[in-house]
Amino acid sequence: MSDLVIETTGLRKEFRSRRGGLRVAVNDLDLAVPRGGVHGFLGPNGSGKTTTIRMLLGLARASKGSMELFGHPVPSALPQVIDRIGAVVESPKFSPNFSGHQNLTLLARSIGVPKARVDAAVETVGLTGRDRDRFKSYSLGMKQRLAIAATLLKDPELLILDEPTNGLDPAGIREIRDTIRDLGERGVTVLLSSHILAEVQQVCTSATIIGNGRMLASGPVDELLQGGPASMRVDVPDPTAAHRVLDGAGFVVTTPADGASLLVESDDPSRVTQVLGEAGIWLSALTPVRRDLESVFLELTEADTLGHTLGHEATGATR
Numbered sequence: 001m002s003d004l005v006i007e008t009t010g011l012r013k014e015f016r017s018r019r020g021g022l023r024v025a026v027n028d029l030d031l032a033v034p035r036g037g038v039h040g041f042l043g044p045n046g047s048g049k050t051t052t053i054r055m056l057l058g059l060a061r062a063s064k065g066s067m068e069l070f071g072h073p074v075p076s077a078l079p080q081v082i083d084r085i086g087a088v089v090e091s092p093k094f095s096p097n098f099s100g101h102q103n104l105t106l107l108a109r110s111i112g113v114p115k116a117r118v119d120a121a122v123e124t125v126g127l128t129g130r131d132r133d134r135f136k137s138y139s140l141g142m143k144q145r146l147a148i149a150a151t152l153l154k155d156p157e158l159l160i161l162d163e164p165t166n167g168l169d170p171a172g173i174r175e176i177r178d179t180i181r182d183l184g185e186r187g188v189t190v191l192l193s194s195h196i197l198a199e200v201q202q203v204c205t206s207a208t209i210i211g212n213g214r215m216l217a218s219g220p221v222d223e224l225l226q227g228g229p230a231s232m233r234v235d236v237p238d239p240t241a242a243h244r245v246l247d248g249a250g251f252v253v254t255t256p257a258d259g260a261s262l263l264v265e266s267d268d269p270s271r272v273t274q275v276l277g278e279a280g281i282w283l284s285a286l287t288p289v290r291r292d293l294e295s296v297f298l299e300l301t302e303a304d305t306l307g308h309t310l311g312h313e314a315t316g317a318t319r
C-alpha cells in the first residue's frame, strides 16, 4: 500500500479568461504528501495552492493529470474517502447567536456524528471554557479554531487547511499553529497551505514549495534547509567601512534591513575576523546564520520569477 496520503501526477488547471486567453494556474504538478505529520504547501499569492486543493476536493475540475487520496483515484472515488478528510477551504458559516458548542452540536447531528465528539473536538482546538460563548463574541483566531473543530467531528485522518492564519494577529497565528502542531502529533496528516514561512517552519515536518503553479522543491523540512551558501552576521561599530573592506577582499556582503550589521557569505569566521582586524575594524559579534525556510523559499521563488520573466522575453524575441 502506498504511504502517500495525497498524490498528484501531471496535474494541470487552465482557466480561460473572458478575452479568450489561457491562464495556467497549476502546471504539471506532482504533489506527494506522506502519511503522518504536517506538510506545508507553500507558494506566493496566486501560485496555485487553492486551485490544487479545490481540485483534490472535487470543487474544481482538473484540465489534465491524475490525483489520488489514500491511494484512491479522485474525483471518481471521492465518495469512498471523503469521510476520512476534513477541510477548511473557505470560512464555514456558523450561526452568530449560537455558542460554538451549539453550532458544533447542530453540525454533529446533521452529519450523524455522536454528540460526544463535540467536547473532544472543542478540547483539541483549545476552546474549552469559551465554547459556551456566542460565536459572534469570538476573536478571528477562535472562529478559525472552531472551523477546525468542525472538521474534527468526523475524526479525519487527513486535514486540509488553506491559509488558516489569513487575517490573524500574532496571538491568533500562535493559537492556530499550536492547534496544528498538536493535531500532527496526534497522528493526523495535515496539509497546510500558506505563504507565511516563519510560522510554517515551526510546525511542518515536510513541505512542497510551488511557484507559478509548478513544483519548485519538495521533501522533509530538514532536507530543504540544507545547501545554499553559509553566511554569518557581523556586528561592527561602522558597518559602511566594514562593508567596503569585506567587499574589497572578495566577500559577498549584504546589509540586512536593520542596517546595524552585515550579512557575509562565508563559512570561515577566522578569515572574516582577520580581514577586518587588518583594516583596524574590531568585531563586536559574529553569529552564524541558520538557513531558514523563508530564505529557501525566496531563493526558489525569485529564481522562478526570473526564469518566468526571461522565458517570456525569450518567447517574445522569437516571434
Ligand SMILES: Nc1ncnc2c1ncn2[C@@H]1O[C@H](COP(=O)(O)OP(=O)(O)OP(=O)(O)O)[C@@H](O)[C@H]1O
Pocket: 015, 016, 023, 024, 025, 043, 044, 045, 046, 047, 048, 049, 050, 051, 052, 163, 195
Ligand atoms: N475561477 C478562476 N478563474 C480564473 N482564474 C482563476 C480562478 N481561480 C484562480 N485563478 C487564477 O489561478 C491562479 C492561482 O490562483 P490560486 O488561488 O490557486 O493561488 P494561491 O496560491 O492559492 O494564492 P493565494 O495565496 O493568494 O490564495 C491565479 O492567477 C488566479 O488568479
